[in-house]
Amino acid sequence: MISIKNLLNSFDLTKEDLLEIIDLGNAIYKSPDDFSHCADGKILGTLFFEPSTRTRLSFESAMLRLGGSVVGFSDAGVSSSTKGESLADTVRTVSQYADIIAMRHPQEGAAFLASKTADCPIINAGDGGHQHPTQTLTDILTISNYKKDLSGHVIGLCGDLKYGRTVHSLLKVMSMFPDNKFILISPEELKLPEYVKKEVFADGTNNFEEVRSLDDVMDQLDILYMTRIQKERFFSQAQYTRLKDSYLLDKEKMQAAKDDCIVLHPLPRVTEIATEVDSDPRAVYFKQVKFGMYVRMALILKLLEANNDRNN
Numbered sequence: 471m472i473s474i475k476n477l478l479n480s481f482d483l484t485k486e487d488l489l490e491i492i493d494l495g496n497a498i499y500k501s502p503d504d505f506s507h508c509a510d511g512k513i514l515g516t517l518f519f520e521p522s523t524r525t526r527l528s529f530e531s532a533m534l535r536l537g538g539s540v541v542g543f544s545d546a547g548v549s550s551s552t553k554g555e556s557l558a559d560t561v562r563t564v565s566q567y568a569d570i571i572a573m574r575h576p577q578e579g580a581a582f583l584a585s586k587t588a589d590c591p592i593i594n595a596g597d598g599g600h601q602h603p604t605q606t607l608t609d610i611l612t613i614s615n616y617k618k619d620l621s622g623h624v625i626g627l628c629g630d631l632k633y634g635r636t637v638h639s640l641l642k643v644m645s646m647f648p649d650n651k652f653i654l655i656s657p658e659e660l661k662l663p664e665y666v667k668k669e670v671f672a673d674g675t676n677n678f679e680e681v682r683s684l685d686d687v688m689d690q691l692d693i694l695y696m697t698r699i700q701k702e703r704f705f706s707q708a709q710y711t712r713l714k715d716s717y718l719l720d721k722e723k724m725q726a727a728k729d730d731c732i733v734l735h736p737l738p739r740v741t742e743i744a745t746e747v748d749s750d751p752r753a754v755y756f757k758q759v760k761f762g763m764y765v766r767m768a769l770i771l772k773l774l775e776a777n778n779d780r781n782n
């Protein structure tokens with residue numbers, strides 16, 4: 471049984487929780503039909519106050535494949551928040567209908583706030599530029615299927631490390647495993663925030679370096695995690711325009727990469743990976759999407775189980 475009742479932040483996961491979810495995700499991946507009635511009669515609420523394709527559909531598919539049902543909205547404009555209802559009240563209401571809620575919101579800390587009034591488990595499907603823990607579960611299930619283990623890797627994270635919530639969540643979890651080295655590749659203005667560095671690297675078991683150029687480090691990487699420049703989080707359009715094409719991973723750059731380097735991306739991709747890279751066997755970002763659904767199936771089951779225990 472996992473130790474958490476909600477998944478709000480990847481910092482809440484213990485290593486044991488993580489491995490339990492990943493093990494179940496792998497079992498589901500190998501034999502999805504064996505799990506097709508595990509959530510019969512249960513309802514997932516999806517509250518998406520911010521745009522999403524993959525995460526919302528992945529959660530919905532996950533619940534449907536477990537035999538459960540889904541209620542919710544994908545556009546805050548059709549919810550009572552337009553009438554002035556607070557997030558706390560919306561969540562409290564939906565938790566009377568649903569057994570578990572996945573929510574995305576533009577404000578940092580929104581999922582945490584929601585968990586205070588909800589009567590069911592809350593899953594953070596992205597809160598502003600802060601955290602995106604289920605993308606991390608997706609990334610870890612993907613990595614564990616391509617690499618022997620989760621330690622001893624040189625991991626390059628490239629792009630918008632300031633606003634990229636997927637990076638913040640992934641760094642925390644990968645730093646639980648020893649001997650990983652992180653190469654943080656970004657423009658000066660989009661460097662990893664100091665508060666994340668403090669939380670992730672405080673104990674000194676992993677090390678990191680910050681660089682500007684992807685070319686310079688390409689041949690060292692075991693894992694390359696590309697990210698989109700997060701247009702919607704910029705305060706200045708001029709700054710976004712200046713930085714949006716900071717990186718382009720193309721066939722030529724891939725020539726310098728190790729034979730067993732894998733390239734991940736949470737998607738959506740804009741211009742940071744050329745489509746010519748998609749056919750490279752080391753590009754696993756579309757395979758990652760499927761792992762995302764299986765790991766969300768695992769998470770839903772684990773949280774329903776942990777919540778059952780709370781109610782009994």
Ligand code: NCD
Nearest residue numbers: 524525596602698736737738
């Ligand atoms: C990511 C997100 O929403 O943070 N997308 C996703 O959920 N797969 C990454 C992004 O939008 O760039």
